[in-house]
Amino acid sequence: MIASDKFLESKGIRPTAMRLLVFQHLAKSKVATTLSDIENAFAKADRTTLFRTLKTFEQKRVVHQIDDGSGIMKYALCEEGCNCELERDLHLHFHCTNCGETICLTEQKIPHINxxxxxxxxxxxxxxxxxxxxxxxQ
Amino acid sequence: MIASDKFLESKGIRPTAMRLLVFQHLAKSKVATTLSDIENAFAKADRTTLFRTLKTFEQKRVVHQIDDGSGIMKYALCEEGCNCELERDLHLHFHCTNCGETICLTEQKIPHINxxxxxxxxxxxxxxxxxxxxxxxQ
DNA sequence: TCAATAAATGCACTTCCATTGCATTGCCCT
DNA sequence: AGGGCAATGCAATGGAAGTGCATTTATTGA
Incomplete structure (x- = not known):
């Protein structure tokens, strides 16, 4: 695993302190994360900065946005082998109606539809x- | 095809004038409809009433809600043979990024996922x- | 190094839509 | 007719996304 700052640079993102923290927070999390989650994790951070950080990450294909129907957008890091750059990585997501968490099931691809x-x-x-x-x- | 009011009654919904209008509007529409669409169609109607009408319809399995990722909820009538009462009717939806319309593809079912x-x-x-x-x- | 420039950040504010509280109206049943 | 509940309308709230602008921080080139 390469260092976070090198990784961000390789994606064309300037590795500021804020961005490194957000990136590492996403990397630690096993589930998709909301803006508010991140906001709560770093009390010092401003919503807008986090919002724009996520937008930047999304644009540079570092994270993908997930709309799980809960009405709140969630974000998760793209996988190592994620081919976001070429075409959308079409794995599916699982939203637990009990705990409210959303999980990327990267192994499960969306079947082809005619x-x-x-x-x-x-x-x-x-x-x-x-x-x-x-x-x-279980 | 049975009359709208009889149909609503059969679903346990009191067929008020407002509800009949909303139902018929949905029946005419080939695409999924937003609250605002309906609001504009009946200038006299109140947002809240329409909102609650849709919620009632949804609860009674007359319409289903569609979150197409556009950020705005849409609604469409359940099909004649829709088995919403037993289990969710798992057809898919197509959202056109050009015209913004969302269409129920009732023929296409969601494949089983392991x-x-x-x-x-x-x-x-x-x-x-x-x-x-x-x-x-085309 | 220092100034010029560009990028990132923080604050305030706006907008949009979903949703709720409450008072009022209208419908149904006895 | 009238009691009671369901439906309606108005006003207001709440939550989240997004924007404008001033300020700070980083980068670059002389």
Whole structure:
């Protein structure tokens, strides 16, 4: 694993202190994270800065945004082998209705769908809702 | 096709004038509809009433809510053969990034996904984004 | 090194939509 | 008719995304 600052630089992102902290916070987290989560983790940080940091990360394909239907956007780091740069990495997400957490199931890809004539798909978002492994007692 | 008021009654919904209008508006529309769409269609109507009408419809399984990632909730009538009462009708939705419309592809079902141990899925939401048939020029 | 320039940050504010509280109206049933 | 509950309308709240602008911090080039 390379150092965070080198990694960000390799993505074309200037590795400021704030950005390194946000990046490392995302790296530690196993679940998708909301803006408010990050805001609470660093009491000193300003919402806007965090917001823009995430937007920058998203643009540079360091994180992807997840809309799990909870009404709040969540963010998660792209995987090592994530081919975000070429095409969207179409793994699915699992939203636990018990604990509210959203998990990237990077192993599970979205199956190919045959669309009616004239429809051209460019992106896909599949969110399963239910009970996660922790909450189901396993 | 049975009359709207009989239909609503059969679903346990009192068929008020407002509700009949909303129902018929949804029935006419081929695409998923936002609260604002309906609000604009009936200038006389109050947002709140429409909002609660939709919530009632949703609860009684007359409409389903669609979160297509546009940030605005949309609603569409459940199909004739929709088995919403027993389990969620897991068809997918197509969101056109050109015209902004969201279409229920009721023929296309969400494929079964094998989840890791401990995960129990109860609901699924699959939204494809791209260009719809009208916008692609077919 | 120092000034000029560009990028990042912080604060205040706006906007948009979902949602709720409460008073009022209208409908149904006895 | 009238009691009671459901539906409606108005006003207000709340939460999250997003924007404008001034300030600070970093980078670059003389």
């Amino acid at each position: 669309l009616p004539d004239g429809f051209v798909a460019e992106d896909a978002n599949l969110v399963l809702k239910g009970i996660c492994d922790k909450c189901s007692g | 989840l890791p141990d401990g995960f129990v899925a109860e609901d699924a939401n699959l939204v494809l984004k791209g260009i719809c048939d009208k916008c692609s020029g």
